[in-house]
Amino acid sequence: MLKKPVIGITMGDAAGVGPEIIVKALKHSDIYDICSPVVIGDPKFLKKAIEVTKLDISLNLIDDIKDAKFLYGQIDCFNIDIIPEDLPIGKVSPVSGDAAFQFVKRAIELAKEKKIQAICTAPLNKEAMQKGGHKFAGHTEILAKLTDTKDYSMMLSSPKLKVIHLTTHVGLVKAVEMINPDRTYKVIKLANEVLSRAGYKKPRIAVSGINPHAGENGIFGNGEEEEKLIPGIKRAQEDGIEVTGPYPPDTVFFRAVNGDFDIVVACYHDQGHIPIKVLGMSDGINVTVGLNGGVIRTSVDHGTAFDIAGKNIADEKSMLAAIKSAVELVPKN
Template sequence: MSCKKPVIAITMGDPAGSGPEIVLKALRDSSLFSNASFVVFGDYNVFRRAAEIVNATDLKLIKIDDVSEYVDSPLSVNIFDLNNVDVSKIVYGKPSVLGGRASYEAIAEAVKHALSNKVHAIVTAPISKESLNMAGYNYPGHTELLADLTGSKDVKMMLVANFFKVVHVTTHVSLKNAIELIKKENVLKTIRLTYKSLIELFGLNDPKIGVSGLNPHAGESGLFGDEEIKEIVPAIQEAASEGIKVTGPYPPDTIFYRAYYNRQFDSTIAMYHDQGHIAVKMVGFMEGVNLSLGLPIIRVSPDHGTVWGKAGKGTASEGATLEAIKLAIELASKKFGFNLK
């Protein structure tokens, strides 16, 4: 592909959710078009209806059958029409087989284009895990689905809110299972991948990483649990021996203060889903984004769900989606050598 700025793919998300609406609301920011062109993967009629709901009269929706046909002009939203949704059968705020199948197909098509470098990054709008499973796609979330579609083994979730970055050792498993997964090798893989990603994706030199403990007080020398002693500390020591600037484990109730207010680390590593998510959502609920590490493609998404309760009303906030698009542009420009204006 020969172009002067990155082409960002955006997936539809669940058509019964707020995804199509917040995508269009975000793309009303005309400044985005100075540094990227956009191709939305999904059903054209879903987006035409979403445009009416959010009164996006300033946007020009363009139906295309081939990504190479995309129109590069301000406020032009190219829709790679999958023609896979009967909008009369969509009930806002309700999971369905139709919604799960349509959202899966949008993701799969976007990934195919990203793997062949026809698009330079993907921003995924929120899907419903329930809809996905109803349609027969048994994945706990986007991250696991994308890992499968790209043949990737070690994929981790990084949450980003401005400068604040948190990577998770475990994500979509029960707390009981998460504890069982806190093993030296898993923690070590997470540290290595975080370090590599901070350098390659964000262009940081010699980044600093802080690792959280699992137990209260990071185990208090084994009094409140021995995972730190048996699994986490050995992983940190081995990573440090490889030249990675990593320290910890720090007590979970103080490490995020160190990371956010003292800016002691370039990224923090959390042991499980809520440990990291709560920290990021406390400081960046309206702008937090999810970046998948370990994929051969760039994938970013808003760090929230379908917002069922506001679907079809046009009132869901586009803030996190806008931040996800901006980060996708930044990372794609770095990776493919585009100059940002």
């Protein structure tokens, strides 16, 4: 029997719903059937989440992975005691923003040391993190920087649709400027690699257009599809990758949901995020694709939800999906 992979779950912003959804997710016994989860965060706030949720769970505080017990009903948590006990829940704080960054940094160190096989992240708050001194747009950019990765992408996955992005956390004008044939080719290649690793024999990849109707032969836009997308698509096709497009953005996601494609390459953040979230806010997960060292990272596809933090309202469905996807992406040999 194969050894169960160790999945490092980062707490995210302790003032948000991260601690609650982690506690709720680890109350599902089937998680322990498929992996050995360990939380990377401040245990004081896991304890608070246990009290809020009224779940019958205890904590096992550890300083090294060898001290973890991986027992259902007892959460193993790295004893990273860096947040004041009186941190206000549901509010932006530089302290919790800095801590969220430190949790991710520790997780990457553990992944590089092969002590964990994948990272699963609870949400952080970008404003809090930046006020805490870390000028990153989000998790994806932190992971890329700390793994020294240049060619990476954000992939969103839900039961009905998978989307991978050419650009993410930049303004729309800047996003279009950043797209070029080489980037298009590399993201198509990343999409093909991640789906192949997940068991797709010949992933069917569609590329969305930038302009309405994918430019409609120059009627809309300034030839961005011909200049920035089509050369990258043709290069990938020459490699034997099954990729087509660019397709009109207003229909390509519908076609993918209905089975025509396995994944869609989106040109910018909202183009890819909106269809995933329309299908279900709690069903989607975020995967960072292409990190150096084979680091695997999945995440919930929602934010810190400060408005409901500490109220036992947060749904753990996306966290469960993120943990299970992390397990699926761990190499089996």
